[in-house]
Amino acid sequence: MSHAASTTTPAQLFDKHHATLEAAVQAIHARGYWTPYPEMPSPKVYGETAQEDGRRAVEATFGQDFELDQPGRSGWMATERSPYGVELGVRYPVCDADALIAAAHAAMPGWQRIGAQGRAGVCLEILERINKRSFEIAHAVMLTTGQGWMMAFQAGGPHAQDRGLEAVAYAYREMKFVPHETVWEKPQGKNPPLKMKKHFEIVGRGVALVIGCGTFPTWNTYPGLFAALATGNPVIVKPHQNAILPAAITVRIAREVLAEAGLDPNLVTLAAFDKREATQALATHPAVKSIDFTGGNSFGQWLISNAKQAQVYAELAGVNNVVIESTDQYKAMLRNLAFTLCLYSGQMCTTTQAILVPAGGIATDQGHKSYDEVCADLAASIDKFLADPAVATAVLGAIQSPDTLARIAEAPEHGRVVLASRKIEHAEFPGAEVRSPVLLACDAADEKAYMEERFGPIAFIVKVADGAAAVALSERIVREHGALTVGIYSTRAEVVDAMTEASWHAGVALSINLTGGVFVNQSAGFSDYHGVGMNPAANASLSDSAFVANRFRVVQRRYHVE
Amino acid sequence: MSHAASTTTPAQLFDKHHATLEAAVQAIHARGYWTPYPEMPSPKVYGETAQEDGRRAVEATFGQDFELDQPGRSGWMATERSPYGVELGVRYPVCDADALIAAAHAAMPGWQRIGAQGRAGVCLEILERINKRSFEIAHAVMLTTGQGWMMAFQAGGPHAQDRGLEAVAYAYREMKFVPHETVWEKPQGKNPPLKMKKHFEIVGRGVALVIGCGTFPTWNTYPGLFAALATGNPVIVKPHQNAILPAAITVRIAREVLAEAGLDPNLVTLAAFDKREATQALATHPAVKSIDFTGGNSFGQWLISNAKQAQVYAELAGVNNVVIESTDQYKAMLRNLAFTLCLYSGQMCTTTQAILVPAGGIATDQGHKSYDEVCADLAASIDKFLADPAVATAVLGAIQSPDTLARIAEAPEHGRVVLASRKIEHAEFPGAEVRSPVLLACDAADEKAYMEERFGPIAFIVKVADGAAAVALSERIVREHGALTVGIYSTRAEVVDAMTEASWHAGVALSINLTGGVFVNQSAGFSDYHGVGMNPAANASLSDSAFVANRFRVVQRRYHVE
Structure with a gap:
């Protein structure tokens, strides 16, 4: 070198x-x-x-x-x-x-x-x-x-x-x-x-x-x-x-x-x-x-x-969240969310922590799904994705901090366990601390549970009154606790529009109906602004003019010329 | 209307x-x-x-x-x-x-x-x-x-x-x-x-x-x-x-x-x-x-x-200052400085307060001028400029604040009076509080006198060891007390270069050898940056990118398209 x-x-x-x-x-x-x-x-x-x-x-x-x-x-x-x-x-x-x-x-x-x-x-x-x-x-x-x-x-x-x-x-x-x-x-x-x-x-x-x-x-x-x-x-x-x-x-x-x-x-x-x-x-x-x-x-x-x-x-820190109001690609949505929650065991500043689902369930291309069905289906989707240990360890990686291990261990105190975290052996690194995500169900009123950052593979499926309440709750979470990312799943333009307006008011990047090979926690250089700089999760954005313009000054000198 | x-x-x-x-x-x-x-x-x-x-x-x-x-x-x-x-x-x-x-x-x-x-x-x-x-x-x-x-x-x-x-x-x-x-x-x-x-x-x-x-x-x-x-x-x-x-x-x-x-x-x-x-x-x-x-x-x-x-x-606030090291246009320099000190009775954030002159005097096109001669000649130049009451009142305007009147009154405590302030009657406005500038001489060691802002028509001619000391003192004043403007008069390139470097280190706009129709306290829109935003006198500049870039944010949304 x-x-x-x-x-x-x-x-x-x-x-x-x-x-x-x-x-x-x-x-x-x-x-x-x-x-x-x-x-x-x-x-x-x-x-x-x-x-x-x-x-x-x-x-x-x-x-x-x-x-x-x-x-x-x-x-x-x-x-x-x-x-x-x-x-x-x-x-x-x-x-x-x-x-x-x-x-x-x-x-x-x-x-x-x-x-x-x-x-x-x-x-x-x-x-x-x-x-x-x-x-x-x-x-x-x-x-x-x-x-x-x-x-x-x-x-x-x-x-x-x-x-x-x-x-x-x-x-x-x-x-x-x-x-x-x-x-x-x-x-x-x-x-x-x-x-x-x-x-x-x-x-x-x-x-x-x-x-x-x-x-x-x-x-x-x-x-x-x-x-x-x-x-x-x-x-x-x-x-x-x-x-x-x-x-x-x-x-x-x-x-x-x-x-x-x-x-x-x-x-x-x-x-x-x-x-x-x-x-x-x-x-x-x-x-x-x-x-x-x-x-x-x-x-x-x-x-x-x-x-x-x-x-x-x-x-x-922030409390990234996704609103699920309805979808015409139920399975693809679940796969997308499952990957988001698994990737690097949720140890990304952009990983979703709270998934807001109406108490009355959601309309999907697979028929109506109750709140409990959404919980169970997302858990199953994660389980299926992690079924192959080689895939699981490659995607999950290992848990970076003992603090995160402790948070995983105590997570069940904060909600009904929909999917328990499990330790996975790593074929190459026997000492690796690999953990699958824990998925918890809770009510919108249980704000103490889901409304503070619990960094790591810990996610909540939060039961909210309806789609409008979910959008309003998402906005409040971002305003009060910050977020780098939010997402919306809806087939209704007016709901997407309301979520868009909420994202402007709270100042947060919005991903809409992600069902393919892009995930809410991914942010592409030269294209996606990482962080908006308007909510408590970040006071700057990567990158915009404000990120650079204040780092230098212009010092002038002047003199007469003919 | x-x-x-x-x-x-x-x-x-x-x-x-x-x-x-x-x-x-x-x-x-x-x-x-x-x-x-x-x-x-x-x-x-x-x-x-x-x-x-x-x-x-x-x-x-x-x-x-x-x-x-x-x-x-x-x-x-x-x-x-x-x-x-x-x-x-x-x-x-x-x-x-x-x-x-x-x-x-x-x-x-x-x-x-x-x-x-x-x-x-x-x-x-x-x-x-x-x-x-x-x-x-x-x-x-x-x-x-x-x-x-x-x-x-x-x-x-x-x-x-x-x-x-x-x-x-x-x-x-x-x-x-x-x-x-x-x-x-x-x-x-x-x-x-x-x-x-x-x-x-x-x-x-x-x-x-x-x-x-x-x-x-x-x-x-x-x-x-x-x-x-x-x-x-x-x-x-x-x-x-x-x-x-x-x-x-x-x-x-x-x-x-x-x-x-x-x-x-x-x-x-x-x-x-x-x-x-x-x-x-x-x-x-x-x-x-x-x-x-x-x-x-x-x-x-x-x-x-x-x-x-x-x-x-x-x-x-700041302590704007001008270094006089030498000049090949002595009279024009004095006229320029006199106008600067008189304009709106020094009630501009850009008006010079401290004029730094070597104890041994300066070389000029009129021969060598001692420190005391520079003091006397600047005072005479101001007097001459204000001789016509119509010109005087038009340029001086009136004193905006009773605090400034009080500062003028107590100014003689802070140095040897080279030129006393006087009250001038205004032909049109009998109630106008018009005052000519007070010019004080003091030593560089009398920092308490000249090294805090005394807003209004109060200026000091500060006796410094030599040109190099004047440049160094100017830089220190700007660093510690701030300034929106500094000036240099010198016929020697190395002195102007040293002052230029000092202006970069301290972060202040520099005017060099102003002897004509532009004055150190003037700042032209679209051309002169008013304030640098690097010294205690201002944390921003009018205008640069930093002045605007942080006032808005970009909120994005994204979705799959075919």
């Missing part, structure tokens, strides 16, 4: 990646399907030995120091515990936060100087190198998060790279829009005009901190990392203490590219901390001007309340 | 103003000179009787109820005291904040429905009507703020309209960038592609509050008003209690245009409060999602700390 030492300038990197960048900017204009990073782990694309090379590269880090040559190193830490039961023992450098900040500051003027194009070129080179090492990163993501292999490759690799490139495209579009200079010439009637030359310099706001989560250490880290970097800011990446390796590989690649381009590698550093206090001290440092955070409400709200010197972009 | 009741739809208004809007969008791309609103108060442009009509329209409001037909009216208030000594006595409706918010909320869906084009069309129609009534608004601005007539016309009229249109152009550019809908078609190898239709709805964040200041009731209000309105939000305008009339006329025009376009006029309402508590209650209302504020640090910081439910765009 070593690279030739020949220096490539940022301007050359911009030329190299210009076509991809322009295509990405076109993609965010159109928001149709587009990607430069193939999502299929094909040997033809990634190389015949890529899978094996990636696995070996990760295994070579086990029990070793992961050297990054960062300033202020005071020691090493190894905190990762694999949900698959694999011994990792990778030791990461623990660096003094003040040293990282001082180094980041020192690196900033050179990063400003190369301008929007140079920065975009460097960012795209980093992303290209990351893409080439997708198997290595996928293996690191899988082992640290518990994701199944295919999800780890796709979501941890190309899809995460898409989100990084998308952020660069938004940033580049906004920066390119600012003219580098202009001549301002104001007529003065019969007198000569007033004439001034003006220069407009794009300046980053300051040190950016990106705090990752334990389940999607690249997908949720790359947008903030690349948005901040492209707009002129040095970035300190603070990964979740249980999912450091994917971030550490990413940081190492970024530092290599920066150094090769003649830039200061301390523009991107890794903050490996095992104590929350260390992260808190870093997050409230006066030099830190933006924080991207993905994680729980308690630390997220702490950041928003305490890191007042910084703009905080936060993705927090 | 009544308008025909014939309804013009938002779409028709968009067509009517489309060319102007496109030109405005071009202008923010180029940021050269451009305006659709002539700044000269010419009868040929504005009508032969426009000046007289405007004055009469304002005088007709004296002592009367200013009816706006707003909901929740509980009484009337008349709080304005003219710095020119004119009795105003205009009574404004005091409306219940909850009633204004409820009405704003009710008006929002219809405003969302007409889309970005419809909203832009309505905003441009409002601005056109405001422009036609520039004389009326100018008269209201002059009488309430103490501005001289020409400034009241230009800054209160066309220049303020420029800033409003500029905000609409930024908002429109960002909204237009979001596709209304798209088809996402993802290849599936040999299988048929996955195909989805997606719709993207632009939704305003919620009720916007725009809090005006006492000195520029239109120029500092229109950017927030039009940025928020164009992006889909209802706006409550809370003017300074001493400068309500210009805002009230504006709100009345906006409500007329909205009603004529078949929209709910409660999208724009006036909040006339005479108690800070009422504004505080409104600002912290959960429904208020953005606040634009221009004013002092104490209330501004209160808003930032307490109105956490809202995005706050704040322009606060």
Whole structure:
């Protein structure tokens, strides 16, 4: 994985990646399907030995120091515990936060100087190198998060790279829009005009901190990392203490590219901390001007309340929900929902937690189905989907956190068990903690049960008065508790329209009658806005203009010219 | 001033103003000179009787109820005291904040429905009507703020309209960038592609509050008003209690245009409060999602700390400064600075307060000038400029606030008086409080004297060790106390370069060697960024993408299509 030492300038990197960048900017204009990073782990694309090379590269880090040559190193830490039961023992450098900040500051003027194009070129080179090492990163993501292999490759690799490139495209579009200079010439009637030359310099706001989560250490880290970097800011990446390796590989690649381009590698550093206090001290440092955070409400709200010197972009907990009012594809609907609930054992911020079903049942192409029938049929659909242990373990992955295991165990207290969770043995990883989803039935009045996030494979089928009540309840859940996704199943236009209006009022992305190969918990880069930024689950969106525009400023100077 | 009741739809208004809007969008791309609103108060442009009509329209409001037909009216208030000594006595409706918010909320869906084009069309129609009534608004601005007539016309009229249109152009550019809908078609190898239709709805964040200041009731209000309105939000305008009339006329025009376009006029309402508590209650209302504020640090910081439910765009106090290191146009430099200090008696947020001059004096085209000579020569230049009372009163205007009069009175405590302030009689307005600037000399070590904002015609000539120290001090002042403008006079490229770097680090707009008809305190719409948003004087800029991008969200919905 070593690279030739020949220096490539940022301007050359911009030329190299210009076509991809322009295509990405076109993609965010159109928001149709587009990607430069193939999502299929094909040997033809990634190389015949890529899978094996990636696995070996990760295994070579086990029990070793992961050297990054960062300033202020005071020691090493190894905190990762694999949900698959694999011994990792990778030791990461623990660096003094003040040293990282001082180094980041020192690196900033050179990063400003190369301008929007140079920065975009460097960012795209980093992303290209990351893409080439997708198997290595996928293996690191899988082992640290518990994701199944295919999800780890796709979501941890190309899809995460898409989100990084998308952020660069938004940033580049906004920066390119600012003219580098202009001549301002104001007529003065019969007198000569007033004439001034003006220069407009794009300046980053300051040190950016990106705090990752334990389940999607690249997908949720790359947008903030690349948005901040492209707009002129040095970035300190603070990964979740249980999912450091994917971030550490990413940081190492970024530092290599920066150094090769003649830039200061301390523009991107890794903050490996095992104590929350260390992260808190870093997050409230006066030099830190933006924080991207993905994680729980308690630390997220702490950041928003305490890191007042910084703009905080936060993705927090929510109660995603789906309304089932009626359907003309009952079986396909159940299959779609079953897959949604099983995928990575519901450990996605977009997974449905509450399914709202009228007490009187629903009209379907299979005839009327009572509330209890819907419950039983969804349970059966999940059971059927998980019948093959190889499919089950591939889709479910492993449970990332002991907290989630505890939530699964106590879930039956919160409703009538429609489908119990069971432990599934993993053929390849005997230590893997694999669990099937638990499905609970409860009444709309049991708000304590279903109206707080219960992260993991825990879903409620909530009995509501009727379709209108379901739509109203969905809106209230989103307003009060937040959501990244909602769904509606209905054959009636007026119900879909009402749900659409509710989604506008509450500010949440809506999926309508998903019965095929797209799932409510999937969000495609360059097309789907992930998070709206209007409800308690997230105050920002991946990606829109607001995600990048506030990360830089324009500093002007002007003087008379003849 | 009544308008025909014939309804013009938002779409028709968009067509009517489309060319102007496109030109405005071009202008923010180029940021050269451009305006659709002539700044000269010419009868040929504005009508032969426009000046007289405007004055009469304002005088007709004296002592009367200013009816706006707003909901929740509980009484009337008349709080304005003219710095020119004119009795105003205009009574404004005091409306219940909850009633204004409820009405704003009710008006929002219809405003969302007409889309970005419809909203832009309505905003441009409002601005056109405001422009036609520039004389009326100018008269209201002059009488309430103490501005001289020409400034009241230009800054209160066309220049303020420029800033409003500029905000609409930024908002429109960002909204237009979001596709209304798209088809996402993802290849599936040999299988048929996955195909989805997606719709993207632009939704305003919620009720916007725009809090005006006492000195520029239109120029500092229109950017927030039009940025928020164009992006889909209802706006409550809370003017300074001493400068309500210009805002009230504006709100009345906006409500007329909205009603004529078949929209709910409660999208724009006036909040006339005479108690800070009422504004505080409104600002912290959960429904208020953005606040634009221009004013002092104490209330501004209160808003930032307490109105956490809202995005706050704040322009606060600062210590604007100019470094004089050397010049090859000594007299022109002094004339330029003298005018800057005199214009509206220094009651501009952009007026220079601290002039940093090396202890050893400066090199000039008139030979070496000692520090004391620079002090004396600047004082003489001001004296000369104000020698003609007609010129003096026209440029100085009147002192807006008794607090400023008190600051002028106590200013001599803070330094050696180089030029004393004097009271000047106004030929037309015997009650006008007109004051010439006070110029003080002090040492760089006397930080308590010059390093806090002393709003009004109070300036310090600060003795610094040398040019390098002056540049460093300027940067520190901006970093610690904020500034909207800094200036440099130097014939040496390396000094200008050092000041340029300092302006990037501190985040402040720099004017270099101004000796002609442009002044450091002037900021031209569509070209100069007013405020950088990086130092304590302002957390936002007029206007850039960041000023508009966060005021709306994109809510998507998606479904399978064949």
